[in-house]
Amino acid sequence: MVRGDPVIVQAALQGSNWSGRADVLLRVERPSNLGPWSYEVTDTKLARETKGNTVLQISLYSDLLGKMQGLAPEAAFVVTPGTDYAPERYRISDYGAYT
Numbered sequence: 001m002v003r004g005d006p007v008i009v010q011a012a013l014q015g016s017n018w019s020g021r022a023d024v025l026l027r028v029e030r031p032s033n034l035g036p037w038s039y040e041v042t043d044t045k046l047a048r049e050t051k052g053n054t055v056l057q058i059s060l061y062s063d064l065l066g067k068m069q070g071l072a073p074e075a076a077f078v079v080t081p082g083t084d085y086a087p088e089r090y091r092i093s094d095y096g097a098y099t
Contacts, residue, residue, distance in 0.1 A: 001025070001069060004037050011039075013064035022061045028075075031072030041076040042064060047080030059095045 008025040020062065025039040032038035041061045045054055058076035066072035077087035 001034055003038060004035055013061055015064045015067055018060060018064060020061050036070050038071050039065060040073040040089060042079060044079045048080055050078045050080060050088055053089055054078055055095055058090060059092060062092045
């Protein structure tokens with residue numbers, strides 16, 4: 001993340017009590033402790049519809065990521081086959097209270 005790579009695959013995220021591995025982190029041009037960029041989570045699923053546990057998962061990953069980069073991500077994304085692989089956007093502030 002410190003290098004500012006545009007895409008990070010299988011990103012290890014860690015906090016005091018939780019950890020996880022995000023499928024993809026995508027660089028966004030929003031300043032953070034890393035530099036003039038930060039990252040947002042994208043997760044891929046085989047199910048055609050996004051379920052609540054998936055939104056909880058990307059919320060947790062976004063919380064861990066926010067602590068690591070010193071800036072909470074604005075959104076996280078889920079890619080499913082039912083959407084023709086177009087990312088579904090979830091605003092973290094709508095779901096962050098559940099993490």
